[in-house]
Amino acid sequence: MTTKNTPVTVAILGATGRVGQELLKVLEERNFPIKELKLLASARSKDATITWKGKSYPVEEVNADSFKGVDIVLASAGNDISLKWSPIAVQAGATVIDNSNAFRMDASVPLVVPEVNGHALHDHQGIIANPNCSTSQLVPVLKLLHEQAGLKRVIISTYQSVSGAGKEAMEELEVQTKALMDGKNHQPTVFQRQIAFNLIPHIDKFVDDGYTKEEMKMIQETRKILELPGLPITATCVRVPVMVGHSESVTVDLERHITVKEAREALEASPIIEVWDNPEDHHYPTPIDAAGEDPVYVGRIRPDTSSPTGLNLWVVADNLRIGAALNAVRIAEYLLDHNLVRPAVASR
Amino acid sequence: MTTKNTPVTVAILGATGRVGQELLKVLEERNFPIKELKLLASARSKDATITWKGKSYPVEEVNADSFKGVDIVLASAGNDISLKWSPIAVQAGATVIDNSNAFRMDASVPLVVPEVNGHALHDHQGIIANPNCSTSQLVPVLKLLHEQAGLKRVIISTYQSVSGAGKEAMEELEVQTKALMDGKNHQPTVFQRQIAFNLIPHIDKFVDDGYTKEEMKMIQETRKILELPGLPITATCVRVPVMVGHSESVTVDLERHITVKEAREALEASPIIEVWDNPEDHHYPTPIDAAGEDPVYVGRIRPDTSSPTGLNLWVVADNLRIGAALNAVRIAEYLLDHNLVRPAVASR
Numbered sequence: 001m002t003t004k005n006t007p008v009t010v011a012i013l014g015a016t017g018r019v020g021q022e023l024l025k026v027l028e029e030r031n032f033p034i035k036e037l038k039l040l041a042s043a044r045s046k047d048a049t050i051t052w053k054g055k056s057y058p059v060e061e062v063n064a065d066s067f068k069g070v071d072i073v074l075a076s077a078g079n080d081i082s083l084k085w086s087p088i089a090v091q092a093g094a095t096v097i098d099n100s101n102a103f104r105m106d107a108s109v110p111l112v113v114p115e116v117n118g119h120a121l122h123d124h125q126g127i128i129a130n131p132n133c134s135t136s137q138l139v140p141v142l143k144l145l146h147e148q149a150g151l152k153r154v155i156i157s158t159y160q161s162v163s164g165a166g167k168e169a170m171e172e173l174e175v176q177t178k179a180l181m182d183g184k185n186h187q188p189t190v191f192q193r194q195i196a197f198n199l200i201p202h203i204d205k206f207v208d209d210g211y212t213k214e215e216m217k218m219i220q221e222t223r224k225i226l227e228l229p230g231l232p233i234t235a236t237c238v239r240v241p242v243m244v245g246h247s248e249s250v251t252v253d254l255e256r257h258i259t260v261k262e263a264r265e266a267l268e269a270s271p272i273i274e275v276w277d278n279p280e281d282h283h284y285p286t287p288i289d290a291a292g293e294d295p296v297y298v299g300r301i302r303p304d305t306s307s308p309t310g311l312n313l314w315v316v317a318d319n320l321r322i323g324a325a326l327n328a329v330r331i332a333e334y335l336l337d338h339n340l341v342r343p344a345v346a347s348r
Numbered sequence: 349m350t351t352k353n354t355p356v357t358v359a360i361l362g363a364t365g366r367v368g369q370e371l372l373k374v375l376e377e378r379n380f381p382i383k384e385l386k387l388l389a390s391a392r393s394k395d396a397t398i399t400w401k402g403k404s405y406p407v408e409e410v411n412a413d414s415f416k417g418v419d420i421v422l423a424s425a426g427n428d429i430s431l432k433w434s435p436i437a438v439q440a441g442a443t444v445i446d447n448s449n450a451f452r453m454d455a456s457v458p459l460v461v462p463e464v465n466g467h468a469l470h471d472h473q474g475i476i477a478n479p480n481c482s483t484s485q486l487v488p489v490l491k492l493l494h495e496q497a498g499l500k501r502v503i504i505s506t507y508q509s510v511s512g513a514g515k516e517a518m519e520e521l522e523v524q525t526k527a528l529m530d531g532k533n534h535q536p537t538v539f540q541r542q543i544a545f546n547l548i549p550h551i552d553k554f555v556d557d558g559y560t561k562e563e564m565k566m567i568q569e570t571r572k573i574l575e576l577p578g579l580p581i582t583a584t585c586v587r588v589p590v591m592v593g594h595s596e597s598v599t600v601d602l603e604r605h606i607t608v609k610e611a612r613e614a615l616e617a618s619p620i621i622e623v624w625d626n627p628e629d630h631h632y633p634t635p636i637d638a639a640g641e642d643p644v645y646v647g648r649i650r651p652d653t654s655s656p657t658g659l660n661l662w663v664v665a666d667n668l669r670i671g672a673a674l675n676a677v678r679i680a681e682y683l684l685d686h687n688l689v690r691p692a693v694a695s696r
Contacts, residue, residue: 153654153655154654155503157505157597159507159588174529177529181522181525181526181529193630193634194634197521197589197591198590198634198635199588199590199635201632201647201648202630202632206627209651210608210627210648210649210650211650219653232653232654232655233653233654234652234653234655234658236599236648238595240507240588241545241588241589242545242546242589243545247547247549247586249505249586251503251582260558279550279554279558280554284549286541286548286549287545288541300549300584301558303557304582305580305582306501306502306503306580306581306582307501307580312582314584
């Protein structure tokens with residue numbers, strides 16, 4: 001549908017970061033209809049040049065005039081930058097699709113995975129939030145199970161790759177691995193602890209009750225996107241020495257029993273999910289299978305031996321794509337397809 | 349207590365393997381009272397020589413005469429070897445502490461973590477089973493929570509190190525990591541898939557209902573050790589690119605609500621558990637903290653946001669020690685301390 005749309009002017013805020021780079025790749029792959037492309041970054045990254053579709057683009061330092069004539073801003077430069085520049089971009093007439101955590105729980109901001117709750121985009125007021133990576137890959141699966149049998153309780157343990165923490169984190173895993181292989185030590189600077197050949201049960205800051213912010217994001221964002229504010233859900237988020245691709249061990253309790261076959265069929269019907277689930281052939285997704293790919297992969301679907309109405313599943317996806325850049329571009333496509341690039345309210 | 353005991357003759361079956369080596373280390377560290385030490389292995393490993401406490405020992409190929417005069421056999425050479433030689437060793441008058449899966453679910457064989465169900469050793473009939481590594485570190489934690497508030501349901505996701513799959517698996521992680529760092533490929537031979545910078549949601553063979561044998565072991569062994577045959581429990585077992593140390597994300601539902609403080613105090617009272625749980629100081633256990641150490645480490649204790657009577661915990665331990673060699677030696681110490689080296693039945 002998208003390619004039939006009238007081209008729009010797109011600005012990428014945070015163009016030099018890991019997600020910014022992935023955004024450029026996804027826009028090209030999907031042939032997103034771009035009239036004009038603006039690459040914006042903080043002062044730190046200005047003066048860089050990025051080549052896209054064979055053409056060279058300067059990276060400009062974001063300023064108050066950056067958003068003139070821009071239709072869609074794809075922002076991925078962290079909370080502070082988003083908080084500062086999103087209202088200015090909206091004032092200038094742009095719609096901001098924000099990858100940061102700044103607006104996700106704001107009641108006036110839609111938090112969207114288009115295949116799950118695209119309808120929420122119809123009421124947007126200029127800012128749209130892209131969910132956290134670990135949430136984005138989970139909700140398409142939960143949504144279908146909920147439609148089929150009603151979600152009663154959800155328990156998740158994650159295995160999250162270092163790319164979720166940015167380019168520097170990927171470099172740290174690489175450099176630290178090399179140092180350890182050479183019998184040397186390498187002090188962590190990005191992570192709290194050694195990540196090479198280790199795990200860290202700690203992502204983002206600690207908040208209340210012993211939870212991390214990453215865990216609370218998964219819990220709260222999932223409830224918001226599924227429109228189930230009271231959903232009993234808990235999460236343990238763990239960083240693992242994997243470059244790209246988040247994995248999730250998911251236990252769901254349902255209102256009524258469904259068979260593995262029924263669950264599999266429901267998931268297979270989704271355009272964005274691929275079921276890889278044939279234990280006999282050792283067919284199940286691993287992070288390296290998902291890296292660079294669009295689908296949410298689901299495997300290891302089996303009855304939960306702790307509950308007659310439960311299922312266990314293993315969910316793997318590329319955290320930079322469905323978890324960030326791909327979902328942002330899909331939101332932009334939805335806006336174009338439904339003529340929603342301008343906010344619903346006429347108050348501006 | 350142990351060092352006051354009369355020295356006994358000990359045979360290690362599988363002396364050249366990863367657990368066999370750890371057994372020798374643990375016996376030395378704990379000053380286990382050894383009269384005579386025999387190192388046994390399959391034909392593949394005979395002719396090796398191992399130095400222990402400054403003395404050189406030949407590794408002998410196991411045969412029908414190997415167990416003459418032996419009091420305790422510490423077996424860690426796989427199911428087939430255990431199945432074949434354990435009855436012969438018992439016939440010769442030895443008591444076998446077996447680290448394999450061969451006898452664990454045999455109703456006549458005690459499956460023991462001494463601090464949890466040492467009493468089961470009083471009825472042994474010559475063969476005693478050492479639990480699977482992922483079970484051994486879990487049951488001390490579950491036992492204390494059960495005593496305090498009653499276990500209603502347990503859900504576990506594991507993060508298991510490659511040493512659980514033996515020496516060759518550790519070499520594969522090392523060689524494969526190096527190859528990938530050098531931009532080369534390295535075909536797996538021990539694991540089903542690439543393990544370096546990846547995860548494999550598959551440990552041991554697939555069995556019924558989509559579960560792996562490793563997962564069913566955790567479920568069945570935990571029920572047997574805790575003497576809760578109907579305990580609702582489920583597990584997802586995942587291999588991670590870590591050398592030594594298994595981690596477990598554990599969600600428990602209890603019969604009655606207890607506070608995090610109460611849970612912490614109950615766990616801290618155990619002589620084999622260390623609570624590392626101070627989020628503000630980023631104090632929580634990771635695998636490299638546990639490697640080479642005796643305790644079961646517990647951190648990230650917090651209320652379960654999906655259940656008013658639930659708790660989430662993060663449990664880490666050295667899979668070669670509490671998960672294998674250390675627990676086996678502790679069983680042997682218990683036998684000596686309680687004069688149980690000879691079986692309870694007098695039928696022999």
